[in-house]
Amino acid sequence: MTDISQSAAVPGTAPQRPAATLSARLARWLPRLVMAPSFLVVLIGVYLFIAWTLWISLSSSAMLPRYDFVGLEQYVRLWNTPRWHTAVINLFLFTGLFLAVTIALGLLMAILLDQNIRAEGVLRTVYLYPMALSFIVTGTAWKWVLNPELGVEKVVQSWGWDTFAFDWITRPETAIYCVVIAAVWQSTGFAMAIFLAGLRGIDSSIIKAAQIEGASLPRIYASIIVPLLRPAFLSVIVLLSYISIKSFDLVLALTNAGPGGSTEMPSTFMFAYTFQRNQMGVGAASAIMMLMTVAAIIIPYLYSELREDTHGH
């Protein structure tokens, strides 16, 4: 191959050679040139600040950054703060409920939508629409809906059911469930869309085969279809976990971490300690804790995804 192309290129092509190598060099460098700005932005905006945050979390920074080294002192302080404990408990409570309810509802809706129903396109859009709203809008809207003076409680009482009470958002022990309700409302359509795509990818003759063998519809879903949705489950779980760990705007708009700090989440905690309470070191430590949690979820996921890719799946 090389012999042939060289001998063919020799007669009369000598003057063109620099141009050819220039364009070859350009072709080699162009992708890197195009990628460079975004690479630079990510490098500085993400990784540099991760490193900086890590450093701050190991320093004695309070209101302003101080570049000394105090070891894990800020982490000790963090874990001795009751408010951080509330935040961690809330995170697990919120993530668990949010994932369970969103996945259950999303899967149910996807299965129902997959039964060859009429106006599927319209319904799909309706369910997916909350995803298009920002969490701020969702939080504000649900703050009104859940407010006993304005929302559901008021409406039901005005219908005549005077004793009806739905005041979860005003009570510290239940307020976190209101955050779950709003988050589920926003994300269920998204889970449904992923599950629906998974369902559409299943060969219908598999279902026919199971029917002929006498399997009931619930059995077909339980034994055959849901196991086939494993990749969809994985995607939904990872994406929702990450949404829930970084959920900040929703809590801020809906409850502002209240009442009485009862809906504090790691993200709101981090924001409050870093920028409002002049304890930058503790805030940075909490940020690093969140990063670790996200990494613990994302890294195995990426690993399994990339490994499957190299196996050609």
Next chain:
Amino acid sequence: MATLDINRVRKAYGNLEVLKEVNISVGDGEFLVLLGPSGCGKSTLLNIIAGLEDITGGEVLIGNRVVNDLPPKDRDIAMVFQSYALYPTMTVRQNIEFGMKIRGIPAEERAKATNAAAEMLQMTGLLDRKPSQLSGGQRQRVAMGRAIVRHPDLFLFDEPLSNLDAKLRVDMRTEIKRLHQRLGTTIVYVTHDQIEAMTLATKVAVMKGGVVQHFGPPQEVYDRPANTYVARFVGSPAMNIIPGWLLASDGVPTVAFDTPQGEAVVRGVPLSAETAHRFAGRDVLVGIRPEHFGLDPSGTVPVGVDVVEPTGPDTLIVFAAGGTEVVARLEPFDAQVGRQERFSVKAEKVVLFDPATETRLD
């Protein structure tokens, strides 16, 4: 094991009629092939037999029992799909046992049945693999194993070999034939491949546009096709249909057609005296299979060779006759394009069709 009767079955989606009055009846242990191009309704008919689609009119009887309103699981059938339809998350063993598990068969019996089926299909070593780790032919075997352990009254095959490569298709065809010989179960088999139909079937139903064009044993379908559609669909290369005419002659039915080299005459074609009388002197379509031509210096068909296609065992000669292209399959000889030859025709194998209705004349 059971008989299968399809009586005046109709199927319509709204105004679109996909099956029009289909009548098919096969005895116990027969191998029925539904043959036709895509869109002819053959798969719909199979789904109706399976109970996967509702019936618009008529009735389906399996073993003299009307099954119109029975769900698929109560029809005592097993089906093999074109895409194999294996459960991807289960191992081969779990795939085969799934149906038995649902029917509440104890684990011990399940294992016994699975092992027996695996042995019969020579896939004992595959039982613990997942379908994704199997080749196409192996997947097809698993699908057949899943059907066998059910011991059904009726096996349904929906284009089972279409996804396999040519070599494997021939092997699996033999396998299916052997399976039928061993089990003796009635089989309904859908395909668009006429060779599969010819090799496997005891009865063939050639379908087109939701209508059964010809229902009979494969040799009859091949030798005496009911109309020109069947004649052209079955056989490769297809039967030549040459516009010609019936000579008003002395008791021996004789047809003639034009070639650029002169008139060709074939004496002694099979035709009843009554039809011969009715069509005497009128146009007919002359159906001649390519292999029924022979190289013969004293033959009655003058031929100008247009194309020569040697296939190895035979040589195909393309020539013009009656305004169409005609293919003859001959023993290999020193054929030259442009040369004039003379062919003879096996007159007793010639089939005549009415040019108006395109149906066979007897």
